[in-house]
Amino acid sequence: MKLHPILAALRKHKAGTVLISLQIALTLAIVCNAIFIIGQRIERVNRPTGLNESNLLLVTQQWVGAPNADTADGVEKLDAMQREDLAALRNLPGVVSVTPTNSLPLLNSSWTGSVSHKPGAQLGGKDNTRTAYYFIGDQAMDTFGLKLVAGRAFTAGDVQHQGFRDQPPRPIAIITKALAQKLFPDGSAVGKVMYSDGSNAPTTIIGVVERMQTPATGSWGNDFAWYSTLIPTRLDANFARYAVRTRPGQLDSVMRAVTPLLYKVNPLRVLDDDSVKSFGEIRAKAYRADVGMAILMGVICLVLIAVTAAGIVGLTSFWVGQRHRQIGVRRALGARKIDILHYFQVENLLIAGIGVLLGIALAIGLNLWLMTRYEMTRLPVLYVLVGVLAMLVIGQAAVFVPARRASNVPPVSATRAA
């Protein structure tokens, strides 16, 4: 098939050609970037926290008229209240283990600090590695479902308690594998010493866990998302959080039982609708915006592709109608049906080709612009290639029906008035 007549005909339809290529270009640019955003969000949402997330729930509660956590006496009283709650929760039917904790992955309530090889380092200094602390009890490893890869877990004797705002030394800690590799790239971290939050007192690493995400899901926490440090300490304040692991299938019954139980232990506290949450709820809340964004982008992509395809169908139908007589002439002169079909398909391929070339440039341009304005990474070439292929296929699919109609124009129409 010769291209020359197609090109000559296109020159007569500059406006339509430009419009379709422009539409294909814009669609390619937006769909590529949108699918890239969807992919990134899905990747983010699907990353495992390192916990065994099923059958896990979190209780957040606040005492009313609690003793002052800034006095030694008050701290002891608060700790007794906390131990009372823990004991009651552990006796609840269906509960496997319970630990006090200041936060959980994805909870977006962080206690961050930094650890260093050297004592007395300043916060925010170069030698520091940012980390998020989990202050937990001896049952934490089982309750969270963490996987210990080196060293040992905490025992009941390791667990200390402190006032919420005190700064006592932290003799031992368990850290994540990611943090261990950052601090001690050559060799095992177990038994080594680090200094936390610019303290002069050493912290000995007694164990390393495979993986545990930090509580922050915002972009500010991306740099240290896997650098968690577990400290065996109960924090005593006028509020407390307890993580509870239940037997399989008993999550709901335990969740219902927690509030009445804690009120029975001590009625002078605040527990509202939000106080008892399953980890599933915490995860859904943390990634709500990401999932929503992915859905929105997906819907927009689908509608966009539909609109573009409809546009191609519309304009090609118009051209077929306009060239009715010419098609008849070609058929009368010996062109087969398939020649007419191919004519419109090649024509569409040419137009889509121009659009796609322009679209690649636009897609990369849009991606660069998004990178300067928002936290985006570079668009992989694969996305663009798949997008190009998809646009060409969609173009061919959209042109097929009008092209078929064109190929069915009878040769006799050459002799009729248009």
Add this chain to the structure above:
Amino acid sequence: MFTYYLQLGLRSLRRNPALTALMVMAIGFGVAASMITYSVFRAVSGNPIPGKSAQLFTPQVDGWGPQQNLKGEPAEALGYIDAMALMRAHEAKRQTFLYPVQLSVMLGGSRDLPLNANGYAVTADFFSMFEVPFRYGGGWSAQDDDARASAVVISGKLNAKLFGGADSVGRTFNLGGHDYHVVGVTSQWNPRPRFYDLFSTNGFADEPDIYMVFSRALDLQMRSGGRNSCRGSLSYTTWQGYLQSNCVWITPWVELDSPAEVASYRRFLTNYAADQQHAGRFGWAANVRLRDVMQWLDYEHVVPPESRISLVVALGFFLICLVNTIGLLLAKFMRRSGEIGVRRALGATRREIYTQYLIEAATIGLAGGVLGLLLTAVGVSGVGILFRPEIAKLARLDVSLVGLTLVVAIIATVLAAFYPAWRAAHVQPAWQLKSS
């Protein structure tokens, strides 16, 4: 003539139902996507205090120094020492200092379980500076600030819970173990974004329940119920030690009415920081900021990134729908070349053809706008899937959004029709008549 063209336009819509439906849907979807994202964007980027946003400023003083500050920017709040110094200097006509507090309310007698009460410790000018509306009573006076009074202003919601919504001014209740007397009850007041506390909130929290006297909260050694940010090695163990540390947790606001006052306050801040350097407390040159409400919202990136990105994507989407409409209108109009040729031969001017086709496009735009409106209504109610519920709550379909949707649809379609209508107006009558 206008009504005649309108009739022609409506008739032509019916003639090519498939093409018309395609155009109407393209415009409808495009407008709806843009309007839904715009309604959210408008809600989060609006001015929370339109009358006074240019007169309210939040001063910042760098107490951390170049090694530890936020990439050259001072901390977003003040520590106790700097807050007290600015408070005592009282260089602005009105000023307020605030930090979030979390307390629990003990209901009298053996009634229900205690309630959580979130709110702010503020100084007296807070209420007049931020134009807080009152249902009963009012704020407290500067004397109450000095006297560390146990006065408290409560929200209408808490008033309903505690006192059944009655005028409770003068009544007392127990808050965190101490008795407080109510001096005022606010009407619904929750500016969004919450410009006055972007240090602890993302700007979209629920309405605070209580406002208590700042000096009273300090007396009770009440720690911030919100954020607290420190630098260096933390060595404090007592309340006094905490107050003297470099931890920041207090948000200051001043009201400055004229550019001269602003300049003078800025001078004062610079001098204060310079004095601290001379005194040896700061080991660095003065580094201060004085941002007004809108500058502060911008600096704190209150508009969520998902809202901005979706607005960009929706606009791109709308653009494609318009390009599509241009193509389809071109096809639709050129199909009627014969008809145009006859009209031109019968004496219609180019201008008349042009007007007729623009009006026809406007009818398509109107139909697209109506469809877009329906889709927007559906979308706005479903916006909670995408955004945090506290933000999604803000997006709503009001009269201005309805008007905007229709106007945008019609104007966009008419703009898109310029080129196709121009082509239609330039149809050569002789050509068309000959070929048919």
